[in-house]
Amino acid sequence: MASAHSIPSIEERFEFTSEAKRNLLIGGGVGLALVALGAYLAATGGGHEAVAHGAEQAAAAVGHAGAEHGAAGHGAAAAAEGGHHAKSWVARIWANLWVNGVYFTGMSVVGMFFISYNYLAQAGWSTVFKRIPEALPAFLPYMGVVMLLTFIFGGHDLFHWTHEGLYEVGGPEYDKIIAGKRGFLNTPFFIIRLVIYFAVWYWLWRVIRNLSLKEDEIGGTEFYEKSIRFGTAFLVVFGVTSSTSAWDFVMSIDTHWFSTMFGWYTLASWHVAGLAVITLTVVMLRERGYLRAVNSSHLRDLGKFIFAFSIFWTYVWFAQFLLIYYANLPEETIYFIERFRGHGGFYKAPFFITLFLNFFFPFLVLMTRDAKYTHSILKVACWSVIIGHYMDFYTNIMPGTVGAGAELGALEWGFFLIFLCAFAYSIASQLEKANLIPRNHPMLEESLHHDIA
């Protein structure tokens, strides 16, 4: 029994203290300093002896795979890319912006995804902490701007397919396969899609958010009913755009490569990372004396969600890997060979760290019943997943953009820190705008009495 049902007040307001603001700004400042340091080191060639060497190795590994399987077209193109223009440190900055842009976009939009499927499924238990997922998508417009600008100014460094020469029949750089994708991969259409994703996701979130805030003031079931409808509409939109955006943002970087699983793979990655952010925020609020109405049953259910969906991500990851490994078609295996042996073997470590942080660690740590409501364990598991999925996107995006020029140093962690602090700032500002508990939600009573002991 959950402590004899003494339900704490549902009237509570989060205060984004000036101290918290200052800490986040300092965090962002440290991130900026790290970025500056990293950029300086990169520009002056510090730690870059590896580049030329690495590129050679990558070309060798890739060329080897190509020769071995006779996929001359793929091997040659990738090798040319590896050896041709050594990636500058500017490209590394664009790639970092892109990795974080994609990742934080995903975590933001998953807040909306979570709310929507909870509405559709008529979930009751999650109501008490609903304001937390509801706060995440406010970060979307910033990410939209970052991604749009990065694409416009850094697109050539990130996306091989943006080079005009690839499409000139008979030209020296002509690539038949990439030319065949032109109907989808072309700059205007890409920008239109990018804008549509952000506009529609954000707009639907605004609608649901406004309904939720009005419900706080007016009450009744009208807002609830409407939210179900808009939530369902979002699920329909996101059902398609989650896949197409994954093709656009990540898969098209390795322009030749394709995998039908990739959309759901990215969705699984975004989803579990978003759940980790939600849980981490709930735990951190509780530690600061808020959300006393969230009891151990809610925490355990959140823990189960992270446990289950980290396994789900692994399932999707493994299914994709196994099928490609097993069929052993050179145009598909190149993706994993590049990460295993290419670029001087640089990506082997991130590749396995991703698996460890996203599967083995949360799986073992969240296994027992009590672990799922213990604050300290939840925090460790959430951080593991949040950093793990950063590594996941890093491993997917970096080889095709900076290749052998990649590092995991001050520049990378600095950017991650900046985005993280900005995201936290955005979440905290949203939480401040409304009562922390949706006081008139029709499912609130169920949620307050949630008891699975």
Add this chain to the structure above:
Amino acid sequence: MHVTSPVREPLIQGGKTYADVTEDICRHVEGAPTKEWKIAFGISLLVLAYGTVCLAWTWWEGLGVWGLNKTVGWAWDITNFVWWVGIGHAGTLISAILLLFRQKWRTSINRAAEAMTIFAVICAASFILMHMGRPWMAYWALPLPNAFGSLWVNFNSPLVWDVFAISTYFSVSLVFWYIGLIPDLATIRDRATSKVSRFMYGTFAMGWDGSAKTWARYEYISLILAGLSTPLVLSVHTIVSMDFATSVIPGWHTTIFPPYFVAGAIFSGFAMVQNLMLITRVVYKLEDYITLEHIETMNKVITLTGSVVGVAYITEFFIAWYGGVEYEYYAFFNRMTGPYWWAYWAMMTCNVISPQLFWSRKLRRSITFTFFISIVVNIGMWFERFVIIVTSLHRDYIPSSWAMFSPTRYDIGDYIFSFGLFFTLFLLFSKYLPVVNMAEVKAVLRSTSAQLPAKIAGVAKVRQRGTAEPAFDKDKE
């Protein structure tokens, strides 16, 4: 104290008491078989007999009696196998995943859905035995020590993974179903008026005494089994999909297959549950237990999984173009416009378009329409497997090897066999076992009933043999 929000629609109608639940479900087990049941059972036996003759001839004469040829070496056999395994998935989803998600609506349908799962897996397994050609060698599929030299299973083969996946799935589903039956079997034992039935139901009730401790154990084991079966819901069809996806056949080798097959399996399984439950609720007059709420909820699941399958179809098609692999592109283009275009469009219409009609609340609450769409979905899902298997095979790499497949009467007869087997088993189940989980419906009655009677326990009705009122009636105290 659990609270149920007033915005939730009630699940149980008719102001039932606990005693009513027992009475309404048990009377079908206790009474003599009805005329309708006998007719239905007779038809099933006839169908089974015809199928058995076809199957016997298939085994006697060999697989040459099927319409397979050198190019299309797999057709109806594996189509039917995948179709039946898929149908089984709804039962496991309802019993395991919906239990973990604490969905109260599962209680009225879980028993029959789990029974359906078990029978569907048996039907699926029968196609494995059929297409072995020599079923007495079936144990060769197991990694058993043997005296045949180096003969050993090939662990690299997804067909061997299938053997493990499906046998695990069958065992866990059977245990889950049986554990759920125990309290109800005890109820029937306690009400039994003949020695035979008291002995039979009593034996299978394994001494259930309804004490708090036994209930606690029941809850523990249900959760443990749900935890074990949840990965199974995903793994079984994942591995079935790998029978195809590990190959390099265009149209088969695509990485989205595992989750997409799982979604399709749940989709067809729910359609089959709808079909069975809609008939059962009318014949057994269970309209108060399997209500429009249940039907609507299942229709929502059908729409959701149908849409997931739709996204997968579109993804496959898009990537076939995007990938720039001409074999892959041809395989999909040929599905749409080649000689099997009708199968492809039957699949598309039935699986992607028809469940979208359930966006209309009126349609998803219409019983006739639901029944119709459920059949359409199952036809569509059969065509899906047929399209994947046959259209990918029939265009070989060398045009001189191109071929078509046409089923013989034995292809059809062996498929009919599985229907006979399925309905015979299901009818036996619906006569001799309670089709609704009484204990679990009682557990949600208080929180989900539309009108709660003043005395929720109720009083057991006077029994057939004319026994008097129960000696102790707590409502009169």
